[in-house]
Amino acid sequence: MSKIVLIGSNHAGIAAANTLLDKYPENELVIIERNTNLSYLGCGTALWIGRQIKGVDGLFYTSGETIEGKGARILMETTADRVDFAKKIVYATQKDGKKLEEPYDKLILATGSQPITPRIPGIDKKGVHFVKLFQEGQAIDKALDEPAVQKVAVVGAGYIGVEIAEAIKRRGKTPLLFEAFDTSLATYYDPWFTHDMDKNLADHGVELHFGEKITTIDGGADGKVSGVTTDKGKYAADLVILSIGFRPDNALGKEHLKLFTNGAYHVDRHQRTSDPDVYAVGDSATVWYNATDSEAYIALATNAVRSGIVAGHNIGGTALESTGVQGSNGICIFGYKMVSTGLNLAAAKKAGFDAVYTEYEDYQKPGFIEEDNNKVKLRVVYDKKSRRILGAQMASLSDISMGIHMFSLAIEEKYTIEKLALLDIFFLPHFNQPYNYITMAALSAKE
Numbered sequence: 001m002s003k004i005v006l007i008g009s010n011h012a013g014i015a016a017a018n019t020l021l022d023k024y025p026e027n028e029l030v031i032i033e034r035n036t037n038l039s040y041l042g043c044g045t046a047l048w049i050g051r052q053i054k055g056v057d058g059l060f061y062t063s064g065e066t067i068e069g070k071g072a073r074i075l076m077e078t079t080a081d082r083v084d085f086a087k088k089i090v091y092a093t094q095k096d097g098k099k100l101e102e103p104y105d106k107l108i109l110a111t112g113s114q115p116i117t118p119r120i121p122g123i124d125k126k127g128v129h130f131v132k133l134f135q136e137g138q139a140i141d142k143a144l145d146e147p148a149v150q151k152v153a154v155v156g157a158g159y160i161g162v163e164i165a166e167a168i169k170r171r172g173k174t175p176l177l178f179e180a181f182d183t184s185l186a187t188y189y190d191p192w193f194t195h196d197m198d199k200n201l202a203d204h205g206v207e208l209h210f211g212e213k214i215t216t217i218d219g220g221a222d223g224k225v226s227g228v229t230t231d232k233g234k235y236a237a238d239l240v241i242l243s244i245g246f247r248p249d250n251a252l253g254k255e256h257l258k259l260f261t262n263g264a265y266h267v268d269r270h271q272r273t274s275d276p277d278v279y280a281v282g283d284s285a286t287v288w289y290n291a292t293d294s295e296a297y298i299a300l301a302t303n304a305v306r307s308g309i310v311a312g313h314n315i316g317g318t319a320l321e322s323t324g325v326q327g328s329n330g331i332c333i334f335g336y337k338m339v340s341t342g343l344n345l346a347a348a349k350k351a352g353f354d355a356v357y358t359e360y361e362d363y364q365k366p367g368f369i370e371e372d373n374n375k376v377k378l379r380v381v382y383d384k385k386s387r388r389i390l391g392a393q394m395a396s397l398s399d400i401s402m403g404i405h406m407f408s409l410a411i412e413e414k415y416t417i418e419k420l421a422l423l424d425i426f427f428l429p430h431f432n433q434p435y436n437y438i439t440m441a442a443l444s445a446k447e
């Protein structure tokens with residue numbers, strides 16, 4: 001029997017805890033969590049703020065009682081202050097100030113990530129918000145109830161910024177979306193896709209300010225936000241929401257453990273850090289990225305869950321290697337759906353591949369199907385020399401999301417573009433065309 005201390009109980013921590021409690025109940029598990037809640041699905045924040053779902057209850061998929069019921073000891077509202085890695089002790093402070101010491105045989109760091117805070121004047125003004133924790137979502141939700149709040153500056157047009165901009169519009173306010181790149185979602189999709197999303201946003205009333213960098217958050221003598229200044233202009237705003245990315249929370253191990261370029265804990269395929277008794281999972285750790293066959297940082301809930309499962313098994317005694325990830329992701333904004341996996345063209349070139357692409361656009365189903373038959377766009381990025389598929393992007397008003405999982409597997413298994421052209425893809429008019437867009441894209445590969 002081992003004593004395992006787990007710090008952090010969101011997606012990665014809960015996945016590790018469930019694996020240990022369900023499969024290896026002979027061990028002692030102590031969970032330390034500084035927040036008041038666990039297992040919060042941040043992906044639901046925009047849906048809730050935009051009133052696309054009834055409430056927040058469904059955004060928590062487990063509870064302290066459930067985890068305790070399986071035998072763990074949970075210390076909620078308790079912050080792990082430091083770890084003595086030589087003595088193998090975690091030092092923590094409870095809400096009431098009481099100090100704790102928790103010795104461990106194995107330690108799991110599931111401390112996640114923190115929003116990146118830009119170093120710009122005005123960042124401390126009242127009315128500046130981040131979108132990470134449940135409590136931050138609550139604060140934005142409350143602020144949007146105020147009649148005085150009409151214009152909201154959203155900074156960063158990645159996934160979260162775009163989703164929050166939609167939610168603000170759905171609440172009847174005016175979102176101004178600022179982005180230093182010249183399109184939304186630039187790191188995931190090629191311009192063929194992002195331009196559609198930009199048009200979609202603009203058509204639905206999101207005011208786009210792309211290719212603009214925020215330099216100052218402006219405010220009055222009352223300390224409240226009054227607007228933002230960029231390198232191109234000055235804009236009035238009653239609220240500012242910052243969504244410019246996340247950095248790994250490495251506070252507990254940064255002096256002791258080997259770190260990746262952005263500070264994430266370096267882990268092997270077993271989620272083990274450079275200290276053999278310490279595992280790191282989720283947003284605090286790196287992943288193995290099959291598209292580039294290298295270590296990378298890709299902060300996603302899906303990766304967090306898988307890494308927690310892998311760590312749980314390895315600590316429990318079953319050697320299990322991570323299969324690596326492709327960074328598969330999706331987004332749905334005002335009904336327009338985009339999904340991608342692996343590298344887009346720019347990322348593939350940057351990674352050193354002789355990257356080219358093939359693409360196809362067609363109706364999903366034959367022309368004689370009149371209902372629920374929308375166009376689908378597909379681009380497949382591959383390496384010109386090895387022919388290996390490196391990434392894929394798809395978009396439609398229809399739900400075509402399941403198709404991207406096949407590309408995820410293709411990247412993982414190093415499938416070639418030529419093999420894709422001959423892949424057995426079934427045909428039924430209810431679902432697709434005899435010459436479907438996947439086959440057609442592969443057959444159209446010229447280079």
Ligand SMILES: Cc1cc2nc3c(=O)[nH]c(=O)nc-3n(C[C@H](O)[C@H](O)[C@H](O)COP(=O)(O)OP(=O)(O)OC[C@H]3O[C@@H](n4cnc5c(N)ncnc54)[C@H](O)[C@@H]3O)c2cc1C
Binds near residue numbers: 034035111113252301
């Ligand atoms: C608005 C939003 C939308 C998102 N949408 C999606 C999506 O649609 N799909 C997707 O795959 N991903 C999405 N993500 C990303 C996803 O939420 C993260 O990848 C995921 O939360 C990572 O889980 P984690 O458990 O590693 O870390 P976190 O969620 O960051 O949790 C870390 C936990 O550790 C605790 N902790 C940290 N330090 C200490 C300490 N010293 N002592 C005690 N406790 C500590 C924290 O309180 C926290 O509970 C979204 C994120 C946000 C913010």
